[in-house]
Amino acid sequence: MLDLDAGAYGVYVWMSYGLSAAALGGLVVSSLAFARRWRRRAEALEARARETGAGPESRP
Amino acid sequence: MTQALAFLYNPHRFMAFSAWAAPLFGALALGLAAAGLWLGFTAPEDYQQGDTVRIMFIHVPAAWLGLFVYVCLGGASFLSLVFRQALADAAARAAAPIGAVFTALALATGSLWGKPMWGAWWVWDARLTSVLVLFLFYLAYMALRAAIDDEAKGARAAAILALVGLVNVPVVHWSVEWWNTLHQGRTVFAAGGSRAATVFLVPLLLMSLSYMSAFGALWLVRIRGEVWRRRAAAAEARLAR
Structure with missing residues (x-):
């Protein structure tokens, strides 16, 4: 039986879960946004470099 | 062994591997969290700690991951410093903010658990203090990288700092054995087997695997x-050329 009533300790239990969900959710969003932002920027710059013939591509 | 791990330091192979591995780990994390939370909230209250025992299912995995991520950060820093592997440096830099969040969560949820159980949000106990030092090492690592304009120099300085910080890892782990602490001693990996009841141990392990997959x-x-x-x-x- 699911027990979501933490009684007198509810504020401590739900603040812990809320904080964890917010922090981990924020980490997921920021990680995806970071990867997406740099992928777009790298692809745009590499395309421009190819168009202008700006030297050979070198990848890290 | 070296050949088998080659994909981890070849950026092209790494990108191909991570393109399918990252969503797989993410899905695994969600599935394990669903099972862990269900079992965690259907478990009975602890006879001593009441409902606050449910904080354990998120506090302990966050603390374990805070330590584990630091070991990964230290390992990647070592590979970057000694073998000059660019991907290892990228891995070290990528690990720091994740480890900092897990460690901050361990400190925050520990404080929320400590207040009703110990009557205090914080005590300068060896375990709590050493975890705070771990968190400060993460912050210092990120601050050092951000403070040095030359990326290569910043990476080297931060890698050295990360290796110095590895000294704190066994201190965190053994602090409850070496000193008389208010924080409870080792429970899951106690000598002679786990001292936690199965009804709490199973959701704890599921949540730990979920956190581990999320980190992956x-x-x-x-x-x-x-x-x-x-x-x-x-x-x-x-x-620009």
């Missing part, structure tokens, strides 16, 4: 971001 997914995504960032910098340099 997030780490891969952030390393991919780092690889793209460096590719953008390389393309920018070519255009």
